[in-house]
Amino acid sequence: MIATACGSGSDGDSDSTATDTGSSDTADTSADADEPAEPAAPAAGIDLDAIMGADLDNCAAAPSGDAIKVGMVMDFSEAAGFVDIPGSKLVPYVAELANCAGGINGQPVEVRVAEAGTDAALATQELIDWGAHFFVGPPFADATLPMQQTGDGQYAIFAAASTEPTLADADSNTFLVTFDDFGQSEASAEYALSQGLTRAIVFTEGEGVPYSGVNPDAFVAAFTAGGGEIVSTQTYAWFVDTDFSSQVNDIATVADGTEVVFSAAAAFQVTALRAQLEGQGLDGLTYMGTDAMDATGVQFETGGEGMIHTPHTIIAAGGANDMLFQQAIAAGVELDSLGFMPLYVDSMLLGIQGILDCGCTEPSGIAEAVKNISGFEGTSGTITYAGTNGIPDKAVPIAQVQGGENVLLTEIG
Incomplete structure (x- = not known):
């Protein structure tokens, strides 16, 4: 059973975050909001299988390094809330799974959610002050452009659910996570x-x-x-x-x-x-x-x-994404628009991969590393930014509703 979350950020919260309404309110997956992390040693990549397979009732030793801080500026309005609300609940849950699996290269992952409301710039600044290393952003330019300006174009921003071609701009470190x-x-x-x-x-x-x-x-x-x-x-x-x-x-x-x-x-x-x-x-x-x-x-x-x-994705019964969603729902995470949810997970993972690739936590260094990502295997497919303006060259699934389910007919591109 899928619990629907739509229209307002107050419609239920995941176990690891409490999301308030109002542009100046934030939600944090950890009580610790200290200084930004020191530079991390480079690592080859992310163990996605370990994260997706983590059992919250049987976790590895807790990670003890400096935290990787993921800022989410989300649009909970009617226009975008049907994807940003569940996305803002799933990402902290996946961060919890990552920490349960021992963290990323020994570092814990923290996620803080701020509602864009009528002032995306204010929400962004609060997360910068908290120490965010990169951002997961909303799908429309009216919120994403103020995010760029507030961060002086230094922070990688992943517009998780967006297909808006004009929003992507590698020079301003703003990236789509899917086709446009x-x-x-x-x-x-x-x-x-x-x-x-x-x-x-x-x-x-x-x-x-x-x-x-x-x-x-x-x-x-x-x-x-x-x-x-x-x-x-x-x-x-x-x-x-x-x-x-x-x-x-x-x-x-x-x-x-x-x-x-x-x-x-x-x-x-x-x-x-x-x-x-x-x-x-x-x-x-x-x-x-x-x-x-x-x-x-x-x-x-x-x-x-x-x-x-x-x-964006076909959620196959019994597949990795389906199992993740069912586990999250069983843990009380309210999800909807399931085909979009892997884009939110990948937004977080891509930012983390940038940190691993540059061996740094300086936002501009992370963003520069993201521009060079090639062949990243995420939950929504293979993502490459190298040689693009921030729009990954991803195949487009063509699906048809058959018997009440989305059935993949072909992929183009």
């Missing part, structure tokens, strides 16, 4: 064309609008470049509209039932649209979408069967 909007929507277009789908209906909030417009823009460009035709472009309000009667009436005049319907809409919006289109006799349409479908639980939606989307 261009990557996922171009992959969707490529897959649609490979399946013989040459006619498309596109829903957008407008050209260039972050996420809800950029994804359709990228799909249209790739789809038409590959020989596809856009037969109808419709506008809507992202995460708001569920009455598509006007758009459906328009689509009914041009659609022949062989089209692919593409958008960056939430699952509840796409299933509402599907019901209304089928009410007009358009039963043969193919529905494709972005990671928003996964974030909003398309596999659990009535009407979600057969829909195709681009999740």
Whole structure:
């Protein structure tokens, strides 16, 4: 059973952190908030198997070195809370597992969470004062840019759940942990064309609008470049509209039932649209979408069967991520948007890998080492930053809802 955490940071806390609302409040996984750690000796890497397999009832000797301090500035608003709230609960739990396994190179890992609220800069400064070595940040630029400015661009910031292309900037030490909007929507277009789908209906909030417009823009460009035709472009309000009667009436005049319907809409919006289109006799349409479908639980939606989307990870029953989540839930950690959760875990691990690679705890040195990470095997896949502007070159999973589960069809890239 999955306990849902959404809408407010006060909806339950993990055992290792107490998250308060308000931009100036923080949560700490340890009562010790002393000076930043001294430089660590370089180490080859992180023993992920040991961390994931740690038994909190049977821990190794407690690590005794100086702490690795992970700062999390999270957005608990409606726009991002459905991923940042559970992410802010899972990361401290994984840190607890790491400490149970003996720490990282003998050092304990501490995590402190601060809600961005209306002042991400203040939340960032509080974590800098605490001694954070790097940051896990929220998905949107309105909070991440103040983080960059507050840290003078010296701190590595991992925008865990973000796919926003303009947010990544290696020069400012800001990194995505997954593919961007261009990557996922171009992959969707490529897959649609490979399946013989040459006619498309596109829903957008407008050209260039972050996420809800950029994804359709990228799909249209790739789809038409590959020989596809856009037969109808419709506008809507992202995460708001569920009455598509006007758009459906328009689509009914041009659609022949062989089209692919593409958008960056939430699952509840796409299933509402599907019901209304089928009410007009358009039963043969193919529905494709972005990671928003996964974030909003398309596999659990009535009407979600057969829909195709681009999740960040496929949580296979009995796999390492599934076992981690079930263990966390059993320990009282409230989780949701499970396909996104490995991105939060990897954000912490990538920062730690930067510390190990540079043998330092100076934020700028850690960030420089992160830029050179190549072939990092994380919980969400293989991540490389070397030679990029902060967007890892990751394959895009194409999944379909089958029998209420996400089933991997292929990977592109």
